[in-house]
Amino acid sequence: MSDGLHPAVVSAQPSQRDEKNPDAPLFEGEYQDRLEKILSRYPFKRAALLPVLNMAQQVRGWISPDTIKRVAEILELSPAYVRSVASFYTMFQLRPAGKYLIQVCTGIGCDLCGAEDVVEGLLKATGTRIGETSADGKYTVVEVECLAGCGFPTMVQINDRMYENVKAEDVEGLLKELD
Numbered sequence: 183m184s185d186g187l188h189p190a191v192v193s194a195q196p197s198q199r200d201e202k203n204p205d206a207p208l209f210e211g212e213y214q215d216r217l218e219k220i221l222s223r224y225p226f227k228r229a230a231l232l233p234v235l236n237m238a239q240q241v242r243g244w245i246s247p248d249t250i251k252r253v254a255e256i257l258e259l260s261p262a263y264v265r266s267v268a269s270f271y272t273m274f275q276l277r278p279a280g281k282y283l284i285q286v287c288t289g290i291g292c293d294l295c296g297a298e299d300v301v302e303g304l305l306k307a308t309g310t311r312i313g314e315t316s317a318d319g320k321y322t323v324v325e326v327e328c329l330a331g332c333g334f335p336t337m338v339q340i341n342d343r344m345y346e347n348v349k350a351e352d353v354e355g356l357l358k359e360l361d
């Protein structure tokens with residue numbers, strides 16, 4: 183298992199261990215600046231929907247109904263539209279997740295290389311079922327389809343960090359590393 187230094191996510195790593203606050207104010211202070219920066223990259227507000235949802239999830243840990251409402255207001259969209267987009271992508275959590283959201287790729291490439299064993303190992307080690315959050319609020323394990331690292335199965339994403347070539351026997355070390 184490599185330790186996740188994939189160039190595509192290096193800049194996102196500082197948020198790996200951030201505490202999420204479901205009630206954190208959105209789009210204020212430094213997040214207002216980030217919002218403006220994001221909006222400046224797009225010709226229309228609505229085109230910024232994915233990065234804005236992503237930022238909201240980084241701050242709050244999940245996309246709550248209140249978050250959907252705020253994002254819709256900011257981008258001048260209907261809440262129904264924002265919800266439909268958020269529910270299409272597995273990267274957005276529509277219910278509260280643990281401190282560590284563990285996404286395991288069970289796409290065909292990873293599945294052929296033991297992804298189910300990795301999932302099983304994680305569920306056993308965290309004492310959860312798929313999509314549930316552990317009693318201590320730390321872990322939520324979900325299955326996703328393709329994390330765009332098909333050459334490095336099994337791919338696992340924990341919050342913003344990617345882990346390549348994960349085997350069932352790596353699970354214990356992986357969880358230890360988080361604490």
Ligand code: FES
Pocket residue numbers: 287288289290291292293327328329330331332333335337
């Ligand atoms: S199939 Fe697992 S990363 Fe693509």
